[in-house]
Amino acid sequence: MVKRLGKIGIGILVVALAFFSFGCERQNKKENKETSKSTLSSYTEPYRPQFHFSPEEKWMNDPNGLVYHNGTYHLFYQYYPDSTVWGPMHWGHAVSEDLVKWQHKPIALFPDKNGFIFSGSAVVDTKNTSGFGTDTTPPMVAIFTYHDMEGEQAGKTDFQTQGIAYSLDNGDSWSKYEDNPVIKNPGIKDFRDPKVFWNEKEQLWSMLLVAGDHLQIWNSENLKEWKKVSEFGKDKGSHGGVWECPDMFPLKIEGTEEVKWVLLISINPGAPNGGSGTQYFIGDFDGTTFTTEQIENKWIDLGRDNYAGVTYNNTPNNERIFIGWMSNWDYARETPTQKWRSAMTVPRNLSLKSTNGVLELYNYPIPQLKEIIDEAYPENAFELKENQKKIIALKYGNQSEITFTVNNPNMKILFSNETGDSLDITFDRYNKRVTFDRAKSGKTDFSEKFAEGIQQIPLTNLPEDPIEIRMLLDHSSIELFINKGQYVLTNQVFPNADYTECTIENNSDKPVNIDDFTERKVQRIW
Ligand code: FRU
Numbered sequence: 001m002v003k004r005l006g007k008i009g010i011g012i013l014v015v016a017l018a019f020f021s022f023g024c025e026r027q028n029k030k031e032n033k034e035t036s037k038s039t040l041s042s043y044t045e046p047y048r049p050q051f052h053f054s055p056e057e058k059w060m061n062d063p064n065g066l067v068y069h070n071g072t073y074h075l076f077y078q079y080y081p082d083s084t085v086w087g088p089m090h091w092g093h094a095v096s097e098d099l100v101k102w103q104h105k106p107i108a109l110f111p112d113k114n115g116f117i118f119s120g121s122a123v124v125d126t127k128n129t130s131g132f133g134t135d136t137t138p139p140m141v142a143i144f145t146y147h148d149m150e151g152e153q154a155g156k157t158d159f160q161t162q163g164i165a166y167s168l169d170n171g172d173s174w175s176k177y178e179d180n181p182v183i184k185n186p187g188i189k190d191f192r193d194p195k196v197f198w199n200e201k202e203q204l205w206s207m208l209l210v211a212g213d214h215l216q217i218w219n220s221e222n223l224k225e226w227k228k229v230s231e232f233g234k235d236k237g238s239h240g241g242v243w244e245c246p247d248m249f250p251l252k253i254e255g256t257e258e259v260k261w262v263l264l265i266s267i268n269p270g271a272p273n274g275g276s277g278t279q280y281f282i283g284d285f286d287g288t289t290f291t292t293e294q295i296e297n298k299w300i301d302l303g304r305d306n307y308a309g310v311t312y313n314n315t316p317n318n319e320r321i322f323i324g325w326m327s328n329w330d331y332a333r334e335t336p337t338q339k340w341r342s343a344m345t346v347p348r349n350l351s352l353k354s355t356n357g358v359l360e361l362y363n364y365p366i367p368q369l370k371e372i373i374d375e376a377y378p379e380n381a382f383e384l385k386e387n388q389k390k391i392i393a394l395k396y397g398n399q400s401e402i403t404f405t406v407n408n409p410n411m412k413i414l415f416s417n418e419t420g421d422s423l424d425i426t427f428d429r430y431n432k433r434v435t436f437d438r439a440k441s442g443k444t445d446f447s448e449k450f451a452e453g454i455q456q457i458p459l460t461n462l463p464e465d466p467i468e469i470r471m472l473l474d475h476s477s478i479e480l481f482i483n484k485g486q487y488v489l490t491n492q493v494f495p496n497a498d499y500t501e502c503t504i505e506n507n508s509d510k511p512v513n514i515d516d517f518t519e520r521k522v523q524r525i526w
Helices: 002-021 024-037 149-153 367-372
Strands: 058-069 072-080 090-096 103-109 116-124 140-147 160-167 191-199 204-211 214-220 227-232 242-252 259-268 277-285 307-311 321-325 348-355 358-365 380-384 389-393 399-407 410-416 422-428 433-437 455-458 467-474 477-482 487-492 501-506 512-521
Touching (some): 058 090, 058 140, 058 321, 072 103, 103 140, 204 242, 242 348, 277 307, 358 477, 380 389, 380 501, 455 487
Parallel strands (some): 058 116
Antiparallel strands (some): 090 103, 116 140, 140 160, 204 214, 214 227, 242 259, 259 277, 307 321, 348 358, 389 501, 399 512, 410 422, 410 501, 433 455
16 A cells, blocks of 8 residues: 555655544544535536546545435545545545436545544445444444554554444434444455445345455454454456455346356456456355356456446345446556546446356446436448448537447547547457557556556457447546447546547458447536
């Protein structure tokens, strides 16, 4: 973690630590008041996402505590209210009734004597097992990692522990449990990011916790006393970096009654296209232990900017809704925004589908997003002969949805503008891959790593044509969904002006047939 800060960061942190270790509560109240007083900016700064969640100002990373309660979706997030770079972590908070429009709330959790508040989850303790609420007012309970920065800097290994806090007013105010931490550190340097869920089979709470190179599962009757019951993963999956932000849930294989469990593990570094990425495992969970026969590494998103994503607890109809942090630790602190830093992906539905006999996790925007996407008539159906191209003028700048279906997806898609920026995506069905090149997409010189290399995405299991292509552009991001979320690429871009043209060019010796090419305006949510 120290690596992430740099020298200036450490200086700031030392001062910050001295500040936090004394009179913490008073400070919390003051800041909370200020946050709740502040009003929304116009959200019109350059690169400001218009339909993705971003904090009003300052630094944000992982989504935390995703939970639905009493008609409200809560989004907590790693937040540092004093700077646009990472620092002493708090939990920021926002709420939504539809997962489309968000309302900012005051900061939910502040650092205290046990440390900064790192990533974690939240549950609704319906049976009041914790005793924090009453039978009629079930508490919301947040479970998070305490990061003791002084301990880390002193070279200790036990500086990450797990704590809990509860709210009896739908997340508006929070009390920390007086006997925190509830799980002490057994001497493992990276020991964090608790994801708690109700374990139906055992009728108790289960917690997923990452411990450096593996996952641990802990059980509890009351959210306060925890017992480790199993481990997974030392010899499974990708280990290019530390394991972070676990999540696990059952999903029915589409079109069948068969249920499999999916485990998400974020790793940093070690993603296939560099830096941070999220792998998944499909397997079984017997109530205590997760097992899998999966051999190959699988990734939820093959772009560079979808990290630390997790899913909602307690959703109506048991939907599995995922939100990721739309950035990458390789350059997250350097992206060219002024007032705030980074955004979340659009919420996506996760599903398990078997294609050509292979089970895969699909992720695709929630249908509610349609509420803010304008109706439009499909405009263009066209055929491109060998090496032929078509230039389509874009009407809605970088705030749009573009969809089409394609027969013979052997083509280049180029987004460009009059300042000379060009974003280059190629589809190559013959060699089974997509490439994404943002070297000339706009501003890239803020970090050497941002545009390093061309992203390569294997398309090993695409079904027969036609294939649906869907792209969401929101000023500084592009989310590309191939075949309804079978392959997904999420990437940030910082063009010098909106892209005004989309050129599609045939890369093959057979005709490429595009159907229903449609550009739709997406309404802003702020
Ligand atoms: C993932 C992560 C988590 C940690 C948090 C700190 O991006 O490193 O493992 O809890 O960020 O902000």
